[in-house]
Amino acid sequence: MDYPATINDLSRLCIHTQTTRPWDLRQCIENYAGSGIHRISVWRHLLENTDPKGIRRILKDHAMEVVSLVRGGFFASSHPGQREAAIADNLEAIREAEALGAPVLVVVCGADPGQSPVESVDQIREGIASVLPAASEVGVRLAIEPLHPMYAAGRSAIVTMKQANDLAESLDSDLVGVAVDVFHVWWDVELEREIGRCGAAGKLFAFHLSDWKTEMTDLLNDRGLMGEGCIDLKRIRGWMEQAGFEGSHEVEIFSNRYWKGNQGEFVRKICDAYLKHA
């Protein structure tokens, strides 16, 4: 097994604001930068009641690059009205991404437990197709994120890299690609092949890091810090690099445990774990 080159600095490290949930956007920017991290993925709720120009100034003052806006999607619903509302919300998210200077909008596709996964996938395709012209107009790319199958009843009917690739390719646009989150896809024996396929199509838009704890206590908010779980992060990073990925390493950890503690200390732990395990 060939591992990729060791990571020696934080230049490609990015943190999702939700990782340090107790902080507001300004605290995230200041504290990430203070730890030597200059890439950030912004969760949308932190933009509420903020002025985009002011945020861009703070970002610039801290030499902070926005990697992605998180998250659009949730296109699947058996109710046409909800599908329309989702499209309107995604158009808004695309505007927010442009205002923030985020080149990518992460798309969590959605699912409706009252219909089959196949029906949800069709609605997701239609939803993305509907917002594609607006994304194209401002040059915001859409990264379809396959979620773990344990979220198939509500958050996403797209639960494998293969499905994400099929969907992205079917939409036939350079603006539509895939976000590879190790937490969601590590278990898949087809992962190496599908990452290769995605890279060959020029569709590897994002790479999210965390770890899968073997004794998880919560279905949503008990993700592990890199090294705390069973995911072979270096191997997956190697597959990404072989497939041509040169983007950011985005740490996205939802953890009731870490959110209870000191967030500055958590960021330092993230930097250490990133250099050691990613």
Place this chain on the structure above:
Amino acid sequence: MDYPATINDLSRLCIHTQTTRPWDLRQCIENYAGSGIHRISVWRHLLENTDPKGIRRILKDHAMEVVSLVRGGFFASSHPGQREAAIADNLEAIREAEALGAPVLVVVCGADPGQSPVESVDQIREGIASVLPAASEVGVRLAIEPLHPMYAAGRSAIVTMKQANDLAESLDSDLVGVAVDVFHVWWDVELEREIGRCGAAGKLFAFHLSDWKTEMTDLLNDRGLMGEGCIDLKRIRGWMEQAGFEGSHEVEIFSNRYWKGNQGEFVRKICDAYLKHA
């Protein structure tokens, strides 16, 4: 969408003893039979300190048919000693199945979080191949059960029907097939196709029922009774029947909530839910 014919009686209903965990084996047999259920799948721990002949007499007295013994497997390990121990345990399980008159041993394949899923799959194949001669000698069939990917770190590296079919076919024996448990595979957009493939190969050995609650509180023991969740049971049963499956409908529910309550009442609820939703 064509649904299959409605179920009008309990003749194909089978219950896994773990569904009514507070009961010992005699209580399971007596109470299932008392509710008009004459098929049972027996979990191995209930056989400890029992006499197989005595159990077979009780089964016969209640016109109870054993559908399967649950469970063998756990073949994957990075430690050769553990792999050998697993093989020995599976040989014992095959003997138990023969003694009990169970035609099928359910195989939960195992996984080792310290190695890649691909390595685990190779060890699983080797493990099953090792016990196949013993199974063949007594005519016990081995049903590979793909588990939900949320169990990929410990219980099974086989997490899709496609993987189970690939594995079963690679072992090239009429004695090796697949157990389809709706809880584990419902989310998969390839499910219909893979059930069809499995049936065409004569490998649909078992069909397990429960439901996936959209707000699950426990990763292991919060399964729903049929109708409490989002799985389209009738549609999946239709695919099974189209693929030629004529076996039992095995209810397997792990639920801290139901285990706390009156088990006789739970069995009555199972019968009602089965007739209504399965």
